Amino acid sequence: MACNLQTVFIPRGKLLAPTETMFSRRSIGFGLQSPAESIAAWSASVVCAVASHETMTRGAPVVGLDTLINTRRSPPLHERTEKGKEVSTGKFGRFGGKYVPETLMTCLSELEVEFNLVLHDAKFQAELATALKDYVGRETPLYFAQRLTNHYRNSNGVGPEIYLKREDLNHGGAHKINNAIAQAMLAKRIGRKSIVAATGAGQHGVATAAACAKLGLECTIFMGSLDMERQSSNVILMKHLGAQVKSVDGNFKDANSEAIRDWVGNLETSYYLSGTAVGPHPCPSMVREFQSVIGRETRKQAMEKWGGKPDVLVACVGSGSNALGLFHEFLRDEDVRMIGVEAAGLGLDSGRHSATLARGEVGVYHGAMSYLLQDEEGQIIGPHSIGVGLEYPGVSPELSFLKDTKRAEFYTVTDQEAIDAFQRVCRLEGIFPALEASHALAFLEKLCPNLPNGTKVVVNCSGRGDKDAATVFKYIQEQDSQMD
Amino acid sequence: MALTLKATCFMQLKKKSQENLLLPPISQRFTTSIKTFKPPMATLSSVSTVGLSETFTRLKRQGKVAFIPYITAGDPDLSTTAEALKVLDSCGSDIIELGVPYSDPLADGPVIQAAATRALARGANFNKIILMLKEVVPQLSCPIALFSYYNPILKHGVEKFMSTVKNVGVHGLVVPDVPLEETEILRKEAVKKKIELVLLTTPTTPTNRMKAIVEASEGYVYLVSSVGVTGTRGFVSERVQTLLQDIKEATSKPVAVGFGISKPEHVKQLTEWGADGVIVGSAIVKLLGEAKSPEEGLKELEIFTKSLISALP
Numbered sequence: 001m002a003c004n005l006q007t008v009f010i011p012r013g014k015l016l017a018p019t020e021t022m023f024s025r026r027s028i029g030f031g032l033q034s035p036a037e038s039i040a041a042w043s044a045s046v047v048c049a050v051a052s053h054e055t056m057t058r059g060a061p062v063v064g065l066d067t068l069i070n071t072r073r074s075p076p077l078h079e080r081t082e083k084g085k086e087v088s089t090g091k092f093g094r095f096g097g098k099y100v101p102e103t104l105m106t107c108l109s110e111l112e113v114e115f116n117l118v119l120h121d122a123k124f125q126a127e128l129a130t131a132l133k134d135y136v137g138r139e140t141p142l143y144f145a146q147r148l149t150n151h152y153r154n155s156n157g158v159g160p161e162i163y164l165k166r167e168d169l170n171h172g173g174a175h176k177i178n179n180a181i182a183q184a185m186l187a188k189r190i191g192r193k194s195i196v197a198a199t200g201a202g203q204h205g206v207a208t209a210a211a212c213a214k215l216g217l218e219c220t221i222f223m224g225s226l227d228m229e230r231q232s233s234n235v236i237l238m239k240h241l242g243a244q245v246k247s248v249d250g251n252f253k254d255a256n257s258e259a260i261r262d263w264v265g266n267l268e269t270s271y272y273l274s275g276t277a278v279g280p281h282p283c284p285s286m287v288r289e290f291q292s293v294i295g296r297e298t299r300k301q302a303m304e305k306w307g308g309k310p311d312v313l314v315a316c317v318g319s320g321s322n323a324l325g326l327f328h329e330f331l332r333d334e335d336v337r338m339i340g341v342e343a344a345g346l347g348l349d350s351g352r353h354s355a356t357l358a359r360g361e362v363g364v365y366h367g368a369m370s371y372l373l374q375d376e377e378g379q380i381i382g383p384h385s386i387g388v389g390l391e392y393p394g395v396s397p398e399l400s401f402l403k404d405t406k407r408a409e410f411y412t413v414t415d416q417e418a419i420d421a422f423q424r425v426c427r428l429e430g431i432f433p434a435l436e437a438s439h440a441l442a443f444l445e446k447l448c449p450n451l452p453n454g455t456k457v458v459v460n461c462s463g464r465g466d467k468d469a470a471t472v473f474k475y476i477q478e479q480d481s482q483m484d
Numbered sequence: 485m486a487l488t489l490k491a492t493c494f495m496q497l498k499k500k501s502q503e504n505l506l507l508p509p510i511s512q513r514f515t516t517s518i519k520t521f522k523p524p525m526a527t528l529s530s531v532s533t534v535g536l537s538e539t540f541t542r543l544k545r546q547g548k549v550a551f552i553p554y555i556t557a558g559d560p561d562l563s564t565t566a567e568a569l570k571v572l573d574s575c576g577s578d579i580i581e582l583g584v585p586y587s588d589p590l591a592d593g594p595v596i597q598a599a600a601t602r603a604l605a606r607g608a609n610f611n612k613i614i615l616m617l618k619e620v621v622p623q624l625s626c627p628i629a630l631f632s633y634y635n636p637i638l639k640h641g642v643e644k645f646m647s648t649v650k651n652v653g654v655h656g657l658v659v660p661d662v663p664l665e666e667t668e669i670l671r672k673e674a675v676k677k678k679i680e681l682v683l684l685t686t687p688t689t690p691t692n693r694m695k696a697i698v699e700a701s702e703g704y705v706y707l708v709s710s711v712g713v714t715g716t717r718g719f720v721s722e723r724v725q726t727l728l729q730d731i732k733e734a735t736s737k738p739v740a741v742g743f744g745i746s747k748p749e750h751v752k753q754l755t756e757w758g759a760d761g762v763i764v765g766s767a768i769v770k771l772l773g774e775a776k777s778p779e780e781g782l783k784e785l786e787i788f789t790k791s792l793i794s795a796l797p
Contacts, residue, residue, distance in 0.1 A: 089665065097664075097665075097666060098663055098665075099634060099661050099662060099663065100590065100659050100661055100663065101591040101661055101684070101686075101713075102660075102663060102683075102684045102685060102686045102688075102689060102697070102708065102709075102713055103591075103688050103689075103708060103712070104662075104685075104688075105688070105689070105693070106688045106689065106690055106693070107688065167705075168542065185712060193781070253588065254588075257588050257589075257590060260590055261590065261592075261713045262589075264590075264591070264711070264712055264713055265711065265712035265713060266712075267688060267711055268711075318683040362638075362641060363635045363638055364634045364635045364638060364661065364662075365588070366590070367589070367590075367661075372635075374635065374639060376592060376637045376639070377609050377610055377636060378586075378636030378638065378639030378640065379586065379587040379636070380587045380588050380602065380635075381551070436779060472517050
């Protein structure tokens with residue numbers, strides 16, 4: 001069941017390097033290739049980047065696809081921790097890694113070891129499966145959106161078929177719980193009594209608080225003061241679930257920095273529960289792994305429904321957890337197209353957006369090398385989106401890698417387009433998507449006219465929009481009053 | 485930024501010490517600082533050519549322990565930083581760590597975070613800091629080590645960053661969010677430009693890893709005294725004593741202890757335990773940043789620094 005976490009893929013396609021110093025010995029790039037070639041080459045050369053001092057000079061061996069499949073459960077290459085356990089460097093090409101204060105390094109290695117253990121632990125997996133089924137409410141439906149499909153039919157009556165993966169129907173109202181419950185169980189297993197997490201829109205906070213309540217763990221959630229105002233219903237919910245909510249000046253990026261600092265100070269007693277696929281290794285891999293239940297279910301459901309695979313996958317991208325959750329299962333399926341949709345906010349040229357992959361540059365942030373929104377000094381820019389959960393200046397290193405290798409495509413959608421999509425889906429399907437997911441749904445407007453008849457499009461409806469009803473209402477009111 | 489600080493609030497005894505730049509007497513040294521004063525030192529070849537390791541070598545010969553203060557550049561403003569550097573130098577600091585303010589300092593507690601925020605709000609940026617250093621470094625007798633997070637270095641380009649800082653006379657660099665595994669690029673460029681890249685080891689670092697770190701560290705080894713971010717603490721953990729012993733078994737390089745050191749008692753304790761240097765950050769940053777006025781801050785800085793240095797052998 002588990003994907004090989006330690007497998008790091010280095011393509012033989014062109015790597016974009018903004019500065020020469022980015023181009024480490026571990027990266028190989030010769031000339032542009034078509035996406036299909038890239039995938040083929042990339043599947044065929046699986047390289048684990050090992051950065052320990054001695055082995056860097058020896059270079060990294062290449063492992064074939066067969067070996068990849070057969071060794072899915074064990075890392076091909078590794079460093080050894082003090083206790084002789086195997087850990088990897090957590091690189092996706094040049095992205096990822098562990099750029100954190102030295103104090104955290106050992107903790108991260110130990111976390112990775114524990115994580116590998118649970119992936120192979122049948123008892124843990126069985127408990128997790130039960131929790132996902134009975135507590136979270138999985139499997140979530142793969143829902144055929146008839147009226148949306150009709151909406152995208154052209155004048156000749158042809159168009160793609162739109163399916164929504166209903167992560168909004170999870171307990172808590174978003175996909176966040178998939179990861180939160182799994183990591184909380186992991187934390188409990190390793191004996192931690194208290195969990196610390198940061199949340200943007202509050203969905204991860206709610207999910208974590210819920211999981212902690214269920215497992216009897218103490219819970220502290222850091223949330224940006226601006227976000228607390230915008231998503232106040234989630235704040236109240238977290239408190240009801242027993243969490244201590246600590247306000248941090250600013251928004252999610254500031255809350256996340258503070259959560260990491262708190263973690264550094266309480267390494268032995270508390271567990272930092274990352275909500276999204278960013279941060280130092282193994283956090284991005286852990287989150288992706290626990291979210292990849294979305295993609296696995298989708299494959300199974302697609303087979304049941306139409307006897308095939310999805311043709312196009314669409315997901316919104318804040319930091320990447322729901323996108324990777326849907327995409328990861330299909331990475332090696334060359335015929336499955338992947339589209340991530342970021343927040344263009346008030347427009348890409350306005351400077352008020354959160355489109356990291358569209359407008360960011362590669363740098364190091366919150367422990368990982370990835371694309372990020374930074375100014376000319378390398379200071380981090382505060383982003384904006386009406387989808388609060390999309391507001392993050394960084395992005396998952398794995399998504400950065402998928403962008404560079406052209407395995408996935410990334411586009412953007414403005415606040416206005418997201419609001420329009422929210423209303424459209426409400427009216428056409430009686431489903432109220434979160435504003436974050438509305439970004440993915442908004443992109444259908446641009447995508448569908450270009451798709452052949454019968455293309456199967458699966459959109460990850462990553463959350464439900466109760467929390468956003470007031471925001472949308474206010475936005476529309478303000479628009480109407482401006483027009484008057 | 486104009487150097488508008490008037491130096492009327494602290495003592496101004498001009499001494500011949502300005503000429504004895506290479507071997508400054510540790511006891512009283514005072515410098516005059518007036519905004520339009522172009523110090524005669526500029527005409528001497530007075531750029532401190534002594535690096536971090538050499539400073540420690542000299543101090544060891546003299547049986548002394550290094551005092552290494554840390555301040556954030558640009559808090560409350562760059563001209564005060566310039567004066568603070570001079571004050572710290574004249575009070576007898578052996579090395580000064582100068583922090584480059586960053587929007588998301590993961591390793592820093594509230595005091596240094598606030599300092600960075602204030603500095604950035606006042607418009608401090610890398611170029612302005614370099615300009616300030618260009619003027620001030622020739623007036624200092626002790627070497628400067630820059631303290632910067634990795635992203636701003638990457639953004640400027642590692643090679644360019646190293647050249648730029650070398651050109652203004654910086655001797656060392658500390659980057660708190662780059663683990664040993666990722667330091668290769670930094671170390672390569674640092675060695676080329678003869679900048680000493682100081683690495684950090686912590687109470688959570690296992691022995692084998694600690695050995696690799698101290699092997700690779702240059703200038704000195706930065707021992708983080710506690711598990712957490714920067715910020716003053718009530719006492720220095722006893723673990724530091726054991727950690728110091730372990731490190732000294734692994735290397736003969738000098739070890740300086742930082743994070744949480746804020747009182748003469750701490751300084752004394754660390755000296756007894758065998759530290760080769762003590763690093764004081766938040767306590768000093770707080771003084772400067774929260775003072776009623778820059779002048780007040782500099783005055784308090786002088787008093788505080790002297791009290792700490794007097795606890796050293």
